[in-house]
Amino acid sequence: MISRHRLTIALLWAATTFGSSLQAQEYHGTTGLMQVPTAEMDSAGTFRGGAVFLHQAFLPTQMRRKNTFGYTVGLTAFRWLELSYSCSMLYMHKGGDPQAEMGYYNEDRHLNVKVMPLYEGRWWPSLAVGMDDVGRFERISTGVNGNNYFQNIYAMASKHFDLKGYELGAHIGYRYYTSNANSDRRGVAGGISLRPAFYRPLRIMGEWDGIGVNVGADVLLWRHLFVHAVLVHGRGFTGGLSYHYRLKY
Numbered sequence: 438m439i440s441r442h443r444l445t446i447a448l449l450w451a452a453t454t455f456g457s458s459l460q461a462q463e464y465h466g467t468t469g470l471m472q473v474p475t476a477e478m479d480s481a482g483t484f485r486g487g488a489v490f491l492h493q494a495f496l497p498t499q500m501r502r503k504n505t506f507g508y509t510v511g512l513t514a515f516r517w518l519e520l521s522y523s524c525s526m527l528y529m530h531k532g533g534d535p536q537a538e539m540g541y542y543n544e545d546r547h548l549n550v551k552v553m554p555l556y557e558g559r560w561w562p563s564l565a566v567g568m569d570d571v572g573r574f575e576r577i578s579t580g581v582n583g584n585n586y587f588q589n590i591y592a593m594a595s596k597h598f599d600l601k602g603y604e605l606g607a608h609i610g611y612r613y614y615t616s617n618a619n620s621d622r623r624g625v626a627g628g629i630s631l632r633p634a635f636y637r638p639l640r641i642m643g644e645w646d647g648i649g650v651n652v653g654a655d656v657l658l659w660r661h662l663f664v665h666a667v668l669v670h671g672r673g674f675t676g677g678l679s680y681h682y683r684l685k686y
Contacts, residue, residue, distance in 0.1 A: 466509035468551075470628045471644055471646075471651045471653050473593075474593055474610070476608065477595050478516060478565075483681060484511070489507055492674060494670045495675045499618050507525035507544070519567075525587075528540065549571065550571055563594070563596075565593050566590075566592045572588065593610030603631060608627050612626050621647065638656055640654060651669050661682060
């Protein structure tokens with residue numbers, strides 16, 4: 438059996454050998470940290486599609502019954518516009534009957550959009566505004582009857598600093614979740630990212646998502662395979678794989 442120490446060394450070797458640089462994606466198909474968006478954009482024409490495992494602490498209040506999984510597709514249509522589509526499985530009573538057995542009998546599907554009106558300059562940060570779960574505003578206080586689980590509006594600022602070859606990113610902003618069930622996540626959110634000088638494709642991150650601290654890392658392998666892993670609130674793992682491809686237009 439391979440020891441944890443040897444497995445860690447093997448994974449680091451693979452990342453160092455096969456990785457390449459990119460702006461990393463957020464868990465639902467747009468660029469960002471882990472749970473928190475940023476004022477960053479991938480290169481225009483970048484397509485992303487992948488699958489993700491989500492720890493319940495990572496999820497909106499209405500979905501925190503059990504860990505779940507899902508898939509995403511996203512596209513940086515222009516340098517200033519990013520779009521994505523997400524699907525997450527819902528753990529619920531079969532057919533919505535409170536007396537029926539529990540299982541993954543439904544799914545939440547939603548669209549996300551992010552716009553960058555200001556690019557980062559030497560003396561100022563980049564600014565981005567966006568909305569996850571685009572649709573009508575449907576405020577609910579409890580239960581799972583609404584369909585705006587992930588719906589929030591945000592404004593973020595990001596600034597990067599060169600520290601002797603290390604790239605330090607600082608990201609901060611405000612998010613407003615439209616559902617009263619998710620009011621605990623309303624407010625300031627942000628974090629930091631670090632790309633080491635010895636291997637810039639690797640990104641190490643820490644963030645405050647409104648209710649707790651997440652730490653994680655991501656890297657692109659063989660030019661197309663994107664791997665990301667997160668420790669959520671010190672309690673459990675979230676992560677996944679996605680395929681990245683640069684469309685030429």
